[in-house]
Amino acid sequence: MVGASELWQQMRYLMPEGLLLCAGLVILLFDLVVKKGRSLYPLAMLATAGAAALALLPLESSEPLFFGMIQSDAFARYFKVFSALAGFLVVLMSMDYKPLPARFVGEYLGILVLALAAIMLLAESTNLLMIFLSLEFLSLSSYILVGFLRNDKKSKEASLKYFLFGAMCTAVMLYGFALLYGASGSLDLPAIKAAFANRQNTPLTCLAMLFILAGFGFKVAMVPFHAWVPDAYEGAPTPITAFLSVGSKAGGFAVLLRVFFTVFPGLDYHPYWLAVVGVLAVFTMTVGNVIACSQDNLKRLLGYSSIAQAGYVLLGFVVMDGRFTQPAVMIYLLAYLFMNLGAFVVVIVIANTTGQEEIDDLAGLSERSPLLAWSMFIFLLSLAGVPPLGGWIGKYYIFATLVKGYLEGLSGGNLMLWFAVALAVNSVIAAYYYFRIVKAMFFEHARERMARPVVGGPLLTALYVSLILTFAVGLWPQPFLNWVSRMALPLL
Amino acid sequence: MAEYLGVVIFLALVGIVAGGGLLVSNLFGPRNPTPEKLIPYECGVDPVGSAKERHPVKFYLVAILFLLFDIEFLFLVILAIMFASPQLPLTRGLLFFELLAFLSILGAGFFYIWRKGALEWD
Amino acid sequence: MDEILAKSAQSSAPALWVGAAFAVSFGLVVAGSLGAALLKNLLHAVLFLALALLGVAGLFLMLSSTFLFVVQILVYVGGVVILLIFGVMLTSKMAQPDIPPRNRQTLAAALLALLLFCATAYVLTTHPWMVSAEPPAVPVAEIGVGLLQKYVLPFEIVSVVLLVAMVGAIVLARREPESK
Numbered sequence: 001m002v003g004a005s006e007l008w009q010q011m012r013y014l015m016p017e018g019l020l021l022c023a024g025l026v027i028l029l030f031d032l033v034v035k036k037g038r039s040l041y042p043l044a045m046l047a048t049a050g051a052a053a054l055a056l057l058p059l060e061s062s063e064p065l066f067f068g069m070i071q072s073d074a075f076a077r078y079f080k081v082f083s084a085l086a087g088f089l090v091v092l093m094s095m096d097y098k099p100l101p102a103r104f105v106g107e108y109l110g111i112l113v114l115a116l117a118a119i120m121l122l123a124e125s126t127n128l129l130m131i132f133l134s135l136e137f138l139s140l141s142s143y144i145l146v147g148f149l150r151n152d153k154k155s156k157e158a159s160l161k162y163f164l165f166g167a168m169c170t171a172v173m174l175y176g177f178a179l180l181y182g183a184s185g186s187l188d189l190p191a192i193k194a195a196f197a198n199r200q201n202t203p204l205t206c207l208a209m210l211f212i213l214a215g216f217g218f219k220v221a222m223v224p225f226h227a228w229v230p231d232a233y234e235g236a237p238t239p240i241t242a243f244l245s246v247g248s249k250a251g252g253f254a255v256l257l258r259v260f261f262t263v264f265p266g267l268d269y270h271p272y273w274l275a276v277v278g279v280l281a282v283f284t285m286t287v288g289n290v291i292a293c294s295q296d297n298l299k300r301l302l303g304y305s306s307i308a309q310a311g312y313v314l315l316g317f318v319v320m321d322g323r324f325t326q327p328a329v330m331i332y333l334l335a336y337l338f339m340n341l342g343a344f345v346v347v348i349v350i351a352n353t354t355g356q357e358e359i360d361d362l363a364g365l366s367e368r369s370p371l372l373a374w375s376m377f378i379f380l381l382s383l384a385g386v387p388p389l390g391g392w393i394g395k396y397y398i399f400a401t402l403v404k405g406y407l408e409g410l411s412g413g414n415l416m417l418w419f420a421v422a423l424a425v426n427s428v429i430a431a432y433y434y435f436r437i438v439k440a441m442f443f444e445h446a447r448e449r450m451a452r453p454v455v456g457g458p459l460l461t462a463l464y465v466s467l468i469l470t471f472a473v474g475l476w477p478q479p480f481l482n483w484v485s486r487m488a489l490p491l492l
Numbered sequence: 493m494a495e496y497l498g499v500v501i502f503l504a505l506v507g508i509v510a511g512g513g514l515l516v517s518n519l520f521g522p523r524n525p526t527p528e529k530l531i532p533y534e535c536g537v538d539p540v541g542s543a544k545e546r547h548p549v550k551f552y553l554v555a556i557l558f559l560l561f562d563i564e565f566l567f568l569v570i571l572a573i574m575f576a577s578p579q580l581p582l583t584r585g586l587l588f589f590e591l592l593a594f595l596s597i598l599g600a601g602f603f604y605i606w607r608k609g610a611l612e613w614d
Numbered sequence: 615m616d617e618i619l620a621k622s623a624q625s626s627a628p629a630l631w632v633g634a635a636f637a638v639s640f641g642l643v644v645a646g647s648l649g650a651a652l653l654k655n656l657l658h659a660v661l662f663l664a665l666a667l668l669g670v671a672g673l674f675l676m677l678s679s680t681f682l683f684v685v686q687i688l689v690y691v692g693g694v695v696i697l698l699i700f701g702v703m704l705t706s707k708m709a710q711p712d713i714p715p716r717n718r719q720t721l722a723a724a725l726l727a728l729l730l731f732c733a734t735a736y737v738l739t740t741h742p743w744m745v746s747a748e749p750p751a752v753p754v755a756e757i758g759v760g761l762l763q764k765y766v767l768p769f770e771i772v773s774v775v776l777l778v779a780m781v782g783a784i785v786l787a788r789r790e791p792e793s794k
Contacts, residue, residue: 007586007766021774025600028781032607066767107785114778121771133768137775144782159786183741204741207733496675497631547703549787555700556783559693560776566685567761567772574758582762590762590770597773601780608784 010065013072016055016080017120020087023047024114031106041458044091044109048116052084055120062490068188069130076124078330078487079254082337083123086247087116089341089465094239095458098352099149108148112243115141119247123254126262128177128187131255132170135215138251139166142244146236158235165228166218173215179208180263189262196263206272212259213280219252221310223284230295233303238351241299242344245306246337253313253329260317261326261489274415278318282422285311289429293436298347298357301433302340305383308430309336315419316398319405326488328401331481332394335473339382339391342466345459346376353453359437364446369453373441375467380434382470385427390473393480399423553610564598635676642669656702664695678751 011018027040027047055077064071090112094100100108118141121134143166147159181187183204184195196205218225233241288308295301313336316328347357349372354361366373382389385396402420406413455463473480532539571591574580580587605611646666653659671686761769 024774025597025777028604028777029600032604067764069765069767104785107781111778111781114774117774129765130768133771133775137771137778140775140782141778144778144785147786150786179737182743185744202741203737207737496635500635546705547700549704549789552697552700552704553783553787555693555697556787557780559689559697560780560783562689562693564773564776566689567769570681570754570758570761574755574762577755580759582759587762590766593770594773597770597777601777604777605780605784608788610784610788 007066010061013059013061013065014070015057015059016051016084017117019051019054020047020084020113020117020120023051024110024117027106027113028110031110037102037105040106040109041091041095044113045088047113048084048088048091051116051120052081052088055080055084064126064188064190068190069127070121070124071126072124073489074487075254075258075326075489076120078484079123079250080120082250082333083116083119083247086243086250086337086341087113089462090239090243090247092458092462093242093341093345093348094237096352096456097237097239097348099152100237101148101150104148104150108145111141111144112240115145115243116247119251119254122251123258125255126189126258128181128189128192131259132174132177135173135219135251135255136170138219138248139170142166142240142248145240145243146232148237148240149235152235154231154235155237156235158232162228162232165225169214169218169225172211173218176208176211176213176215179204179211183208189259193263209260209273210276213256213276216252216256216259217280220249220256220313221284221307222280222314223287223307223311226284226287226307226310229307230291230300230303233306234297234299234357238299238344238348238357241303242341245302245340245344246333249306249310250333250337253333256317257326257329258489260320273320274318277314278415278419281311281314281318282419283311284308284314285423285426286429289426289433293429293433295433296359298350298359298362298437301359301437302343302347305430305433306340308426309340309383311426312395312398312423315423316401318416318419319401324401324404327481327485328394328397330484330487331397331473331477334480334484335382335390335394335470338466338469338473339379339389342375342379342463342470343383345463345466346372346379349453349455349459353451359440360447361450362437362440363444364450365441365453368446368450369455372453372455372463375463376441377438378467378470380437382474384431384434388474390470393474393477395423395427550613557605557610560601567594632676635672639669639672639676642666642672644669656705657699660695660698660702663698664691667691667695678749680751681754681757 023043023046027043030043031037031040059072060074060077061072070076091109094108094112115138118134118138122131122138125131125134143159143163146162147155149155177187180192183202184192186192186195196202213222214225216222218228221229232244236244285308288304288306288311292301292304292308295304313329313332316325316332319325349369350361350365351357362376365376378389382391385391385394387396399420402416402423406416406420643666646662646664646669649662650659650666653662667686667690671683671691674680674682674686
């Protein structure tokens with residue numbers, strides 16, 4: 001007999017996502033009854049801010065909860081804070097995003113808030129079924145949000161492509177899960193780890209890992225599962241593009257970290273893992289960066305840039321050493337959250353002014369709106385990894401992780417050095433296209449009749465928050481680093 | 493497996509009767525086609541065009557909603573069968589709240605599509 | 615396949631019957647999938663998919679998962695296939711059956727699929743699986759207990775996912791009322 005009180009006790013750890021789930025339902029229903037779309041924005045902001053606050057409470061449990069489905073540890077709490085924060089900024093960005101159909105604001109916000117809860121559940125799942133369910137929850141919400149501009153053909157196309165790729169990758173991932181289940185007889189990650197503890201690197205685990213990587217790689221936009229990114233990013237409503245590029249990506253990395261750190265450290269798979277993930281990471285950043293150079297649409301360019309950034313983060317996985325990998329990945333994602341969302345805020349303002357999202361629309365931005373131009377400049381510098389901004393700290397830690405792996409003589413250390421070189425070369429390529437944007441903003445003149453961009457309160461708030469935190473992570477990294485290392489998964 | 497033998501025989505008989513009827517009438521039946529006999533039968537009215545035309549998206553919406561309710565129904569069937577079994581492994585209060593949460597969320601979904609008018613044809 | 619045959623050796627049914635039933639289910643899955651992937655007429659492809667799904671139902675039955683067998687037929691053959699048929703019927707290309715299922719990447723895709731198949735087949739045949747003598751027949755009531763106990767969290771989340779799917783269906787597929 002399981003008592004209600006026991007489960008009730010465990011509910012404490014689910015407060016952030018519980019709040020978001022309830023808020024999502026309330027928003028959906030409130031919209032039906034009251035039919036005042038705009039009034040739902042404060043509600044969504046309150047919910048996301050509240051969830052962030054609840055996630056900051058030091059409520060952690062090292063025990064598995066809900067019969068081993070989830071584990072609400074510090075690591076999960078980090079991604080809860082992350083997701084709620086990203087959600088708050090995305091809601092702010094959505095407020096003044098003009099193309100959003102006013103009739104469907106309730107659905108938009110409701111599904112967005114539920115998707116944030118899905119990211120939280122994904123980050124704390126310790127059971128293959130729960131991982132699959134929360135991943136599908138997140139994907140399903142994302143497909144709907146991407147296709148939200150119903151009268152825009154590109155949005156529909158984006159949604160369809162995203163869905164087709166997602167269905168394919170999820171199917172492959174599920175096959176990997178089935179292999180793991182068949183070989184271990186359990187869906188719980190700790191039990192799977194125990195089952196493989198005495199049987200080393202079998203072909204089956206390698207295959208299962210590859211298949212699972214397909215599903216997670218799709219979420220984080222890893223080559224060769226990246227083909228949906230440019231179209232989905234271009235067609236989706238811009239706040240949703242921003243959400244996909246940070247929220248959904250962070251969810252993918254969270255589950256990747258958890259699965260590969262809790263299931264596979266018992267295996268002697270290191271050289272194999274190093275080669276596969278390292279080569280995929282190098283491909284990911286190279287493909288993203290090289291193709292980004294020839295893009296003229298800002299959202300597509302940022303899409304390819306986000307593929308490249310996923311490549312940088314993946315390099316952190318090559319080392320697969322808990323002391324290095326996790327803090328490096330987590331600090332990178334934190335910096336990426338602010339700089340990338342900030343860049344998308346500028347894109348939204350530009351699109352609201354000119355109705356388009358091309359690089360040409362940025363021409364002469366420094367004359368029309370110095371604030372926007374300089375903010376965008378900062379965000380791009382940070383994305384390019386220029387000190388002393390947040391992106392630099394992230395990239396530095398990834399780089400340092402590789403070098404440390406080499407110096408500590410981890411197996412395949414020489415390869416790590418090559419990966420570090422690839423990272424450096426790619427940063428140079430990336431600088432080229434980021435500076436194309438800078439050139440348009442500062443050295444080209446505005447076309448005639450280009451209106452001065454007007455930044456409303458919500459967008460301005462999002463812009464300032466992103467700006468301040470991009471600087472903060474770069475200038476005072478120590479508190480963030482301490483926090484991140486405290487939140488890492490316990491080492492086994 | 494052996495208990496399904498009856499089903500297999502039944503299926504085989506269905507196949508034989510259905511297929512055999514078609515085959516036998518095809519082999520031995522008189523054949524005297526006229527243009528009127530060859531047009532598709534639509535209750536005696538002459539067909540007005542090809543049947544292969546686009547259908548409204550409404551059908552699709554109905555099919556999606558059917559599928560979703562189908563899945564919900566399956567969950568409820570499982571639980572109904574469970575309640576019929578004598579020994580329940582959980583306390584009644586807990587069961588009540590679990591089912592209440594499940595059903596009220598689904599009820600919210602039903603309320604949503606109802607208020608949105610998706611259950612009306614026009 | 616080995617698993618099913620090994621199981622049949624110990625169960626009461628003669629191996630021949632089980633082999634035949636497996637062959638039929640397997641044949642349905644393979645033929646149906648090939649038809650679904652290769653046929654030019656979309657409607658025919660969907661009908662072949664239904665065959666493949668029926669074959670999967672047969673496999674569930676052979677593994678003593680009677681409930682999944684029913685679910686497979688009720689949801690997939692009876693629901694998903696109907697949905698797909700409606701989907702095909704609302705596309706404008708419905709009247710022109712020539713939609714080539716191949717493009718210029720066919721060869722590369724086929725090679726990759728073959729490679730993946732060989733790798734998977736190698737792994738599946740060489741792995742030392744734990745083979746159970748008899749597939750565990752789980753009574754439906756036990757599934758219910760599982761849903762409310764061990765899997766209570768996923769169970770509740772499923773209801774939210776279904777709700778999101780409903781809302782999404784309305785947002786994406788419902789036509790705007792004309793007069794507004």
